[in-house]
Amino acid sequence: MRLDLIAIVVDDYDRAIEFFTDALGFDLVEDSPSRTNDGRPKRWVVVRPPGAETGILLARADGDRQSAVVGEQVAGRVGFFLRVDDFDEAHQRMKSAGVDFVTAPRTEPYGQVAVFVDIAGNRWDLLGPPLGRAVQ
Structure with a gap:
């Protein structure tokens, strides 16, 4: 499954x-x-x-009901998570491509993270490995 x-x-x-x-x-x-x-x-x-x-x-x-949820599928929360091996490279490449990051990169126990918004307005976490550790 x-x-x-x-x-x-x-x-x-x-x-x-x-x-x-x-x-x-x-x-x-x-x-x-x-x-x-x-x-x-x-x-x-x-x-x-x-x-x-x-x-x-x-x-x-398709229709008013679905149009109303574009960008609000998870009620404004981060609802999607994109994990990358090289956080700094991905963050810079995405910024250069015009991706709208709504938070600065920060370090959490689970890794590096920055929140960005997709084309529809949904919030995503860009996630990288914790500093000093490679992705498992």
Whole structure:
């Protein structure tokens, strides 16, 4: 058993793909035509970090109810966690790509961390290993 996908509701497929692939360095795994449950066209768009098993389904908001949760899927909390081997390199690369960090990097017992906001407005932790230790 494994967690295969999580969904993030976004306003626009192409802008979300660009953010996740260009700014975060994820791979575009799939971008296929699909249909909603009532037969309207949509896309099945999956991105994931290189080498990761779990991916993100980028789901374009469909209707007012879904549009209302874009960027608020976890009620303003950090709800997504991106772990990297080289925190400083990833942080600098993402900042250079225009990623909006809402906190400065800090050190916690579990590692280095800085909070950033994705294209939809969701808050993420960028996580690195504790200073002086490699990722296990």
